[in-house]
Amino acid sequence: MEGFNLILLRHVDREANGVAHRLAHLASTSSSDEFWVEETPDIIHDVLIEDDYKVASNAGFNVVVPDFFYGDPYNPNNTQRNMTDWLRDHGPDKGFEDAKRVIAALKKKGVSWIGAAGFCWGGKVVAELSKGYYTEAAVLLHPSRVTLDDIKEIKTPIAILAAQFDNSTAPELVKQFKEILSTNKVDNFVKIFPGVSHGWTVRYKDDNVTAVKSANEAHQDMLDWFIKYVQKT
Numbered sequence: 001m002e003g004f005n006l007i008l009l010r011h012v013d014r015e016a017n018g019v020a021h022r023l024a025h026l027a028s029t030s031s032s033d034e035f036w037v038e039e040t041p042d043i044i045h046d047v048l049i050e051d052d053y054k055v056a057s058n059a060g061f062n063v064v065v066p067d068f069f070y071g072d073p074y075n076p077n078n079t080q081r082n083m084t085d086w087l088r089d090h091g092p093d094k095g096f097e098d099a100k101r102v103i104a105a106l107k108k109k110g111v112s113w114i115g116a117a118g119f120c121w122g123g124k125v126v127a128e129l130s131k132g133y134y135t136e137a138a139v140l141l142h143p144s145r146v147t148l149d150d151i152k153e154i155k156t157p158i159a160i161l162a163a164q165f166d167n168s169t170a171p172e173l174v175k176q177f178k179e180i181l182s183t184n185k186v187d188n189f190v191k192i193f194p195g196v197s198h199g200w201t202v203r204y205k206d207d208n209v210t211a212v213k214s215a216n217e218a219h220q221d222m223l224d225w226f227i228k229y230v231q232k233t
Helices: 018-029 041-056 083-089 092-108 121-129 146-153 171-183 209-229
Strands: 115-121 137-141 159-164 186-198
Touching: 018 159, 041 121, 083 121, 115 121, 115 209, 121 137, 121 146, 146 186, 159 209, 171 186, 186 209
Parallel strands: 115 137, 137 159, 159 186
Antiparallel strands: none
């Protein structure tokens, strides 16, 4: 551990061990060295999203975070498997089918009011759900692969939280989303956050005050939308 001024080890409750578990699994399966300085590793983004959902839990919602990747999140450091290869195994179409099964299971247990939030890859999944009457409300956060044709079919009240700098879903496209939803009389809340990039709601530096403020604002917007449309259980 040379080069470190301070190393702190402490116990945390098991439900807070998601990130540690994911990194330990990576260490046990990777044959190369991995280094991250300040930036959040892509491989733990989905685990960090679970922390976002704790905000909703504290507001009185029952929150479900399925592992749609089956323990196999995309790893940009794996040069033997690029994004295209990974998507063959984990396409949003498969996520949509899995999401429908999760919703069916919840309804079987008596849950009658459901909201769905999708980050990036999950945005496409939630857009597909929003074309039917699977949920009472939807939120897309910096979605990817969502098209104008997708938006034309949406029936569910939907919030779209987008970034100023995003090659996946540019602001110009988001504005067209807004126009289509309003024309189709679908209740919507569309917001483009200035000065942030794709993934900003989960990928930010804790010491960047502006980034943290923008992420927290997006999380609150998401929560407000669900409070408006989803009955607390």
